[in-house]
Amino acid sequence: MFKAFCCIVMRDLTLAMRRRTDVLTTLFFFIIVVSLFPLGTGTEKVILQKIAPGVAWVAALLASMLALERLFASDFADGTLEQLLLTPQPLFVLVLGKVLAHWLLTGLPLVLIAPLVGLQYYLPNDAVITMMLALLIGTPVLSLIGAIGAALTLGLRGGGILLSLLILPLYIPVMIYGAGVVSASAIGTTDLQAYFSILSGFLILALVLSPIATAAALRISVE
Amino acid sequence: MLEITNLACSRGDRQLFTGLNFSLKPGSLLYVEGRNGTGKSTLLRAICGLFLADSGEISWHGKSTRSLAEEYTQEVLYLGHHNGIKEDLTGLENLHISTILDGDDVTQDQLWGALKKMGLKGFEDLPTKVLSQGQKRRVALARLLLNSARLWILDEPFTALDVAAVDLLQSVISNHINNGGIVILTTHQGVALTSGQIQRLELGRKKSRHV
């Protein structure tokens, strides 16, 4: 089972390495969205510092969602998804492998690029580190929840826009605490522990429930 | 042993078939016949568990395939209209991944050997997107040589294959049947398979005829 899990992760990473542009698009989308906000709101330092956590998280939500559309789409199109459903491996393990690979390619880069946001929005160093940590815990949750939506909208016309309608409301809790912790850290008075506990709780909950729901959704959609 | 009792399937509004009954013993071959749109592919997908039938029971050695779950998928190899291979990966990688996922322990030599037997010598290391339709099909079919599944469900396995490959596939299928395997297949080509116990199922008549 573990072998199959590793196999799926490696497979998706190899595939992504052979089509690198897909990975880079997500990253650049994030950078562009983050860079556009100051042009719209004005570049006043106080304002930027205040909106930075929210902007970073909304950009992360959108970037992760855009990438999700492709999570199962190509496997669905060439029939490999059917084959995955028919392997003697538990489907949720394979789903977890795919989500992990997807997160490594689209979520992790966002975590690593976060200091750039800090730079653009005049965030103090502490807040930047907090933001990276929050993104590190939060973006996997986004990928996990989004996988359910991606599986449900598989092969539908206008699937991408539908996906956002289904999934964005479910992202709210992660965004509230993910952005909340960065704001709290920028002010520097409150205890951050509680935020991270809640975010980790979300991650554990998503890790347990999402692969099962995604597997069920895939079985429904592949029919 | 595969047993189908009272199976009914529909697509949208259309009832494809109802009250379908048959059973297949080890060492037998079932041809599923019928015009386009009579539900051949749906039947095959229902048997391997991709499609949820409206009613009826599919059982493997006396147990419902739904309750067997992974124990049953271990025994099934399905090849549909899609080849189920990644175009960005090489034939070798594709084959390797599918054997790992199928839970079969296969050495590198066996992988190379299987591709060679399928007439893909020299193409093993190329991304499958540069191969022809027939060659892609061969990559997909190479799985048959390395798989331990006893029930093969093949939807139009002969499409896009040239004469030599058709012959090869026929012998692979006969071999499987002689070794006690079960094969269910659909085809539009008149292919002569004579080994084992052959059954025919014709869909799309007033009453599905089972000979």
Add this chain to the structure above:
Amino acid sequence: MSINWFKYSSPATFYPLAGKMIPFFGWLTAILMAGGLYWGFFETPDRLSDQKEYYRIIYIHVGAAWMSMWLYIMMAAWALAGLVLQTRLSFMIAKAIAPTGAIATFLALWTGAFWGETSWGTWWDWDPRMTSELILLFLYMGYMALQSAIDDPRRADRAAALLALVGLVCVPIIFWSINCPDPNECAALHQTSNPGGGNMEPNILIAMLVTALAFWMYSFVAILMRVRNIILERERHTTWVKELLEKNK
């Protein structure tokens, strides 16, 4: 004697049953609504704490808000029943509930905006309860959008059902996170959900409960009518629907 509960899970037997139930619930709705509104307008004081006559929107607002939440739970429950028991009728009921739930949610938001304008001087406020209601509307929209985006009714039913269940798991978390965005302050803070602030005039409470009940009965009527339509549409090729149409010609 054992009752065959599954008898009514078949659309063909449920269709006439629903037809008989509709007038019953219809009359209940009319009586309760008339009674509740009469009580609300003529037997209650003209003020609720510091609010004047306009507080009477409570008789619509609260009923709609309660129904919006209750219907989401019911929708998810029927969806679960459909997935577990494989009964087509359960999915049809879940599908029929969604529009009524969405309308109730919209009505709660709309009346809430009127109420907010008159008492707080603003149409919209990022108050936790209003925000939660807005998110609920999004969830209903998502369910209906997914349901209608899929052509094959069976896949549509099952996919939307799964979405409703995922939504049901997420709803408490979403509401809770909107209610306390700062976890350090939340442990001690509990919102009172009573618009009167504790002790409400009993007559107002009675009228509010009666109108809420009327909303509930109305939901039955609307949902049953919609289920009947869905049954006819889905089963139009079956013999019993054709016979029914022949009879009614």
